Amino acid sequence: MSRLEKPADLEKLRDQIVAQRNSKSKWLAVCAGTGCRAYGAETLADSLEEEIEKRGMGETVGVRRTGCHGFCERGPLVVVEPSGLCYLGAQPKNVPAIIDTLSSGDGAIDKLFFQDESGKPISHVDEIPFYKHQKRVVLENNVRIDASSILDYIAVGGYSALAKALSGMTPEDVLNEVKKAKLRGRGGGGFLAGRKWETTRNAHGDPKYVIVNADEGDPGAYMDRSILEGNPHGVLEGLILGAYAIGASEGFIYVRQEYPLARNHAQKALEEAREYGLLGKNILGTAFSFDVKIHRGAGAFVSGESSALMSAIEGHVGEPRPKYIHTSEKGIWGKPSCLNNVETWANVPHIINKGADWFCSMGTEGSKGTKIFSLVGKVTNTGLVEVPMGITLRDIIFKIGGGVPKGKKFKAVQTGGPSGGVIPESLLDLPVDFDELTKVGSMMGSGGMIVMDENTCMVDTARYYTNFLAHESCGKCVPCREGVRQMLIILNRITSGEGKEGDLELLEELSEFMEAASLCALGQSAPFPVKSTLKYFREEYVEHIKDKRCQAGVCSALIAYDIDQEKCEACGACLRNCPVNAVNKSEDKVFTIIQEKCIKCGACFTACPEKFGAVIKVPAYTMQKQPATAALIDNKA
Amino acid sequence: MENVKLEIDGRTIEAAEGTTVLKAARSIGIKIPTLCDDERLESYGGCRMCTVEIETKWGRKRLVTSCVYPVEEGLKVQTSTEKVVRIRKMIIELLWPAWQLYAKEYGVTSSRFKTGMTDCSLCGLCLRYCSEVKKANRIYFQGRGIERKPALVEGSELSCRACGECFSLCGSGWIASRC
Numbered sequence: 001m002s003r004l005e006k007p008a009d010l011e012k013l014r015d016q017i018v019a020q021r022n023s024k025s026k027w028l029a030v031c032a033g034t035g036c037r038a039y040g041a042e043t044l045a046d047s048l049e050e051e052i053e054k055r056g057m058g059e060t061v062g063v064r065r066t067g068c069h070g071f072c073e074r075g076p077l078v079v080v081e082p083s084g085l086c087y088l089g090a091q092p093k094n095v096p097a098i099i100d101t102l103s104s105g106d107g108a109i110d111k112l113f114f115q116d117e118s119g120k121p122i123s124h125v126d127e128i129p130f131y132k133h134q135k136r137v138v139l140e141n142n143v144r145i146d147a148s149s150i151l152d153y154i155a156v157g158g159y160s161a162l163a164k165a166l167s168g169m170t171p172e173d174v175l176n177e178v179k180k181a182k183l184r185g186r187g188g189g190g191f192l193a194g195r196k197w198e199t200t201r202n203a204h205g206d207p208k209y210v211i212v213n214a215d216e217g218d219p220g221a222y223m224d225r226s227i228l229e230g231n232p233h234g235v236l237e238g239l240i241l242g243a244y245a246i247g248a249s250e251g252f253i254y255v256r257q258e259y260p261l262a263r264n265h266a267q268k269a270l271e272e273a274r275e276y277g278l279l280g281k282n283i284l285g286t287a288f289s290f291d292v293k294i295h296r297g298a299g300a301f302v303s304g305e306s307s308a309l310m311s312a313i314e315g316h317v318g319e320p321r322p323k324y325i326h327t328s329e330k331g332i333w334g335k336p337s338c339l340n341n342v343e344t345w346a347n348v349p350h351i352i353n354k355g356a357d358w359f360c361s362m363g364t365e366g367s368k369g370t371k372i373f374s375l376v377g378k379v380t381n382t383g384l385v386e387v388p389m390g391i392t393l394r395d396i397i398f399k400i401g402g403g404v405p406k407g408k409k410f411k412a413v414q415t416g417g418p419s420g421g422v423i424p425e426s427l428l429d430l431p432v433d434f435d436e437l438t439k440v441g442s443m444m445g446s447g448g449m450i451v452m453d454e455n456t457c458m459v460d461t462a463r464y465y466t467n468f469l470a471h472e473s474c475g476k477c478v479p480c481r482e483g484v485r486q487m488l489i490i491l492n493r494i495t496s497g498e499g500k501e502g503d504l505e506l507l508e509e510l511s512e513f514m515e516a517a518s519l520c521a522l523g524q525s526a527p528f529p530v531k532s533t534l535k536y537f538r539e540e541y542v543e544h545i546k547d548k549r550c551q552a553g554v555c556s557a558l559i560a561y562d563i564d565q566e567k568c569e570a571c572g573a574c575l576r577n578c579p580v581n582a583v584n585k586s587e588d589k590v591f592t593i594i595q596e597k598c599i600k601c602g603a604c605f606t607a608c609p610e611k612f613g614a615v616i617k618v619p620a621y622t623m624q625k626q627p628a629t630a631a632l633i634d635n636k637a
Numbered sequence: 638m639e640n641v642k643l644e645i646d647g648r649t650i651e652a653a654e655g656t657t658v659l660k661a662a663r664s665i666g667i668k669i670p671t672l673c674d675d676e677r678l679e680s681y682g683g684c685r686m687c688t689v690e691i692e693t694k695w696g697r698k699r700l701v702t703s704c705v706y707p708v709e710e711g712l713k714v715q716t717s718t719e720k721v722v723r724i725r726k727m728i729i730e731l732l733w734p735a736w737q738l739y740a741k742e743y744g745v746t747s748s749r750f751k752t753g754m755t756d757c758s759l760c761g762l763c764l765r766y767c768s769e770v771k772k773a774n775r776i777y778f779q780g781r782g783i784e785r786k787p788a789l790v791e792g793s794e795l796s797c798r799a800c801g802e803c804f805s806l807c808g809s810g811w812i813a814s815r816c
Contacts, residue, residue, distance in 0.1 A: 300781065317778075322682035322705040475759065475778070475785030477683050479724075482731035485783045486750050506749065513727045516700055516720070517685045 003277035005285040007163035010154070013276075017155045024062040026102055027081040029143050033068030033226055034261060036075035040091070041065075044076050047092040051099050061102060064152075067142040067230015070384040071130050074114070079125050079143055086125035087112040130381045133399045135362065135388045137370050138346045142230035147265045150272035153233040159278055161349035162237050165244060166286050169352075174245040175201065178348065180356035182368045187213055187304070187341030188416065188445045189521070190367075190434035196328050196338055201246045203329040203336035208248040211313070211332075211339040212239055214255040214262065215297045215304040218417025219468065221448035223372040224342035226384055228255065228262040231346065232269035236292065238345035240279065241352055243290040246338055251292040254309050257299055267294055301418075301472035305520050306331070306339045308474065319474045320520035341446060343372055363389030367433040371447060377414075378453040380405045387432065394428040397451055408453040412536070416445030418465045418472075419525035421532025422458065441532045443525070457554035458537040459544050463491040465529035473522060480523025483514040487530055496557040497620070499545035504534065553617035556600040560623040563591050563604075567614035574604035574615055595623050643712040658703035658714055659687050669703055669716050670725060670739045672732075673760040675806065678769050680705045684760055686739070688724050690715045700724070732758045735809055756809040757787055763803040763812045771802065776812070789815055 004010050021027075030036075030045040048063045069077045074088035078098065087098060090112055097109050113121035114128045122128050145152035153159070165174050179194030200208055212235060216224040228235055239251050253270075255263045270292055273279035281289045295313050302308050303318035306327045312318035313332055331337025347369060351359050360368050367389040373396065376382050380402030387396060393413060397403065404410045412422040421442035423430065430436055434444045452461065470484040487510055490503050511527035518524045534541060543549050550558040563574065568591055575583040575591065582597035583604060593604070608615040640651045645662050652661040657680060662669050672684035687703045694711030700720065715721070726743050729736070733748030736758040740746070764776035764787060775793040778785050789797060798816040807813065 302781070322680070322702060324701065324706050470783045471781070473782040475780070475782045476681075476761075478685055478728050478731060478759075481759070481783060481785065482728075482752070486731065486752075488783070489751065509727075513724060517688055517724045517728075519682055519685070519702075 003275070005277065007167040007284050007286075010159055010163045010284065014154050014157075014160075017151050021155055024060055026061045026083075028061065028063045028098075028102075029066045029069075029079045029081060030063060031067075031069040031075060031077040031079075031143075032065035033072075033142075033229060034222075035068065035072040036077060037261075039075040039089075041076035044078070044090055044092055044095070047095045048078075048098070051095050055099065055103075057099070057103070061099075064146050066145060067147045068139075068226035068384060069143050070134075070139060070226075070386075071128075071381065072384065073380070073382040081144075084124045084126060086114070086123070086128060088114055129402065130383065130385075130400055133391075133395060134386050135370050136386045137350055137362075138227060138234070138343060138372060139230075139384065139386045141234060142226070145231065147230050147232055148268050150233060150269065150276060150278075153231070157353070158233055158349075159237055161352035162240055162244075162278065163284060165241055165352055166284050166288060171201075171245045171247060174241055174352060177356050178245065178351060181351045181359040182356075183344065183347055183351060183359070184367060184434055185340055186343035186347070186371065186446065188419065188443065190444060193340055193344055196340070197242060197246050199326065199328040200248070200336040200338040205330075205335045207250050207335060208246055209332050209335060209337040210239055210243045210246060210248045210251045211309070211337060212251070212253040212255075212345055213304060213306075213309060213339050213341045214253060214259070214266075215309060216256065216259075216342070216446060217301040217304055217472070218446060218448040219465075220376040220450050221374050221417060221446055223374050223384060223447045225259050225262050227342050227346050227372070228253075228259070229265055232262075232265045233273065234346045234349060235342055236266075236269050236273060236279070238348035239292065240283070240290055241348050242338065242340070242345065244288055248338065249290055251290065252295050252313055252332075253292060254295045254297055254303075254313065256297040256303075263294060263296060270294065300474070301468075302474045302520075302522055305522055307520070309339065310337060317474075319476050320522070322519060343447070364431060364433045364436075366435045367444075371432065371444070373447045373449045375401050375449050375451070377449075377451040378404050378408065378456070379451040389433055390431045392429050392431055393423065396432065396449070397428070401451065404451065404453045408455065410451070411454050411456055412452045412458065414442075414450040414452065414461070414529075415448065416443035416528075417448045418468050419443065419522065419528055420445045420448070421528045422452070422461065422536060423532075424536040441528070441535055443528070455552050455554070457495075457550050457552040458533045458540045459491065459495055459550075460552075460554045462530045462533040463488070463495050466491055466526075469522070469526045469529075473526065477517075477519035477523060479514045479517040480519065480526055483510050483518070483523070484526050486510060487527065491530070494541065494544050495550075495555040497544070497548045497555070499541075501545070503545060504538070504541055507534065548621055549619050556602075558620050559600065559617045560595060560620045561593050561598060561600065561602070561604055562616055562618050562623065563593060564614045564616050565590065567612050569612050569614070571609065571612070573607040573609065577603045577607035579603060641708050641710040641712075643708050643710070643714065645714040646716055652708045654708070656708055658689060658691070658701070658706045658708055658712075661708050662703065662714070662716060667716060670742075671704060672728075672736060672738070672758065673762060674704050675762055675766070678762070678765045681761060681765065684728065684758075686725055686728055688721055690718045690721055736760075738808065756814075757807075757811040758809070759785060759787070760808075761787075762806040763787065766803045766806055771800065773800070776803070787811070 032041050052061050078087040078090045110121045113123045144156050183193040184190045300318050303312050305320045307321040307323050308318040310332045370386050372386045414422045466488050470488045473480045475481045511531045514527045570589040582594045584592050605615045639654050670686045672686045673681045682702050682705045689703045692698045692713040729745045730748040735754040767776050768774045775790050779788040794816050804813040
């Protein structure tokens with residue numbers, strides 16, 4: 001292992017590594033992202049290695065533990081290179097069969113392949129609908145490299161953008177390329193990265209800092225985590241390029257403590273990059289020096305806000321500061337500091353390598369390139385998807401995501417995390433674009449996308465997010481702290497059947513006030529969940545307040561559980577699972593729920609076999625009058 | 638430092654670059670209500686009472702907090718527009734009944750909210766004074782969001798009582814009652 005003394009050395013090293021890699025004719029890329037690890041991917045990789053060793057195939061077949069492939073719903077995932085066969089849900093017991101197919105060339109294992117609607121197996125990764133409609137740029141390398149090895153990254157072309165910049169581009173050239181690409185910040189704000197870089201570059205103060213924001217905290221979002229876990233060098237290369245363009249000599253990766261794998265991989269990446277002379281003094285033998293430290297976040301959502309994040313790096317409590325002077329001019333210790341999100345930095349090497357024109361060929365007028373979303377919630381194919389900007393929400397949810405499972409009806413999609421909003425079905429043909437999403441009252445955010453079906457109560461959804469914000473707001477400014485406190489009180493009241501006239505108007509007044517008067521973006525956007533659900537699902541609020549009815553059957557104060565005697569097969573599952581003995585069994589095996597005892601935990605509803613669907617939810621008021629099953633809200637269709 | 642020219646409530650004034658809109662307004666006798674401001678301390682921007690409406694020389698209009706917004710050439714400031722008054726009224730209501738200094742002036746006699754804020758309004762004056770002026774750091778905020786509350790560093794009661802300089806900063810007497 002030797003330090004690379006000039007950009008050309010990198011190419012030589014790359015040739016060596018590629019030759020080494022090519023000595024093996026086949027590679028098994030086992031997803032070892034956090035999701036697949038939870039499914040047992042590590043054991044799977046171990047047994048694959050053992051089996052290969054046992055059969056003496058070690059010379060020709062290799063196992064690579066990679067970052068997240070994206071199709072988390074169906075992990076653990078194994079992709080065979082170069083054939084592109086993709087095994088889903090592979091278990092150690094499938095290992096011999098998988099290895100068999102390697103040597104015989106065919107005889108694939110149908111049950112481990114994706115199956116289309118007709119049950120026909122789809123063996124090739126690029127043919128699976130989940131992948132087929134994606135455009136993978138940032139995530140592409142996740143499958144191709146072992147994140148803990150710099151050699152793997154170099155083998156697939158890593159650091160070539162840095163070598164290109166340092167050997168033939170001035171810092172201005174790099175900056176201009178990023179400006180020309182119109183790259184917008186992927187963290188939520190969508191601010192033009194090039195403009196931000198320029199501000200820091202032109203600001204007075206020394207040293208200047210560049211920072212990676214890996215304090216991802218939106219519920220259900222894990223894009224940045226997966227990039228940093230799966231391809232830390234990609235992010236680092238982007239950061240080094242940014243530092244070169246801006247004239248920064250120090251950098252930080254602010255990664256939350258809850259992401260141990262991301263932190264470890266980032267740490268390893270820094271160490272290896274230093275060893276190879278890609279980081280530290282005189283990078284690639286040039287006059288450019290730059291080094292990076294990792295700062296571990298202590299788990300505060302608000303620390304993702306730029307001024308709060310910088311306060312935290314300084315060692316203070318992570319609370320936002322009023323920033324009428326931007327952090328790009330006066331940030332960490334009052335010095336110019338350029339903060340970008342993980343995904344934003346990860347795009348930079350691609351822009352430098354392939355050019356701004358290539359980047360601009362993807363996307364819409366105002367939003368160029370691709371965007372990664374974590375598609376979660378009531379959707380068939382949960383996972384990470386990378387799509388070109390401008391694709392419609394419908395394509396993401398139905399073509400890639402496979403729609404809503406169990407034949408339920410789609411209701412809304414929540415984008416942009418707690419600061420975002422819900423988008424109803426009528427707007428599903430909206431192109432995904434920073435400006436379009438903002439126009440309809442949601443936002444791109446960092447890329448969380450939560451699909452909701454007919455069994456989701458929108459008032460409860462608003463209450464959930466408001467509750468999240470009430471505990472994640474720093475509490476410094478009055479509008480945000482007291483505003484969310486009052487919003488939460490009102491929403492709790494409505495969901496527990498105590499809503500009253502004037503509540504909705506008061507919510508709207510609070511929304512307007514918080515948006516106008518809060519200190520930071522968290523407070524200014526904190527009313528969005530309430531505002532957008534009110535905008536598109538106002539009737540649901542009204543129903544809760546006036547009719548004391550929760551159509552989706554979520555708000556427990558407004559529903560009661562009952563047993564449909566015609567469907568009940570007297571299996572007794574409800575009785576066995578009830579924690580408070582509220583299910584009564586009469587002598588002739590008629591099961592009923594004793595309403596006075598019932599705590600509405602829903603255990604009977606879950607326990608009742610789907611094929612019976614005898615435990616049902618009914619509006620609470622119907623149970624007070626007669627024990628009828630007339631007003632059915634939901635049964636397990 | 639150079640001077641910049643700006644307009645506050647229709648009056649043109651000159652102020653030193655780097656000073657805040659709030660200070661500039663006060664220098665010519667224009668009153669802007671504040672809760673968390675104290676001239677001995679760094680601007681905090683927490684209470685938002687000093688919100689004003691500005692228009693920059695490029696014609697951009699927005700609401701800003703005057704205690705942290707620096708004066709700039711050609712700035713037009715309006716200190717009590719309808720929007721601003723609405724915000725201040727709401728702040729008084731949300732802090733009700735802990736802080737009623739301007740309630741009368743803004744015509745607020747009760748609150749539509751159950752706030753439960755009987756003493757502390759979380760302005761942070763005591764703890765900032767303790768940290769910035771006394772360099773003692775005996776008071777801090779515990780928790781975040783709606784659980785935020787001030788707290789004394791354990792065992793500080795006696796020394797705090799002996800100093801007591803922050804007691805007069807507290808409108809509600811919270812801090813004095815804890816020592």
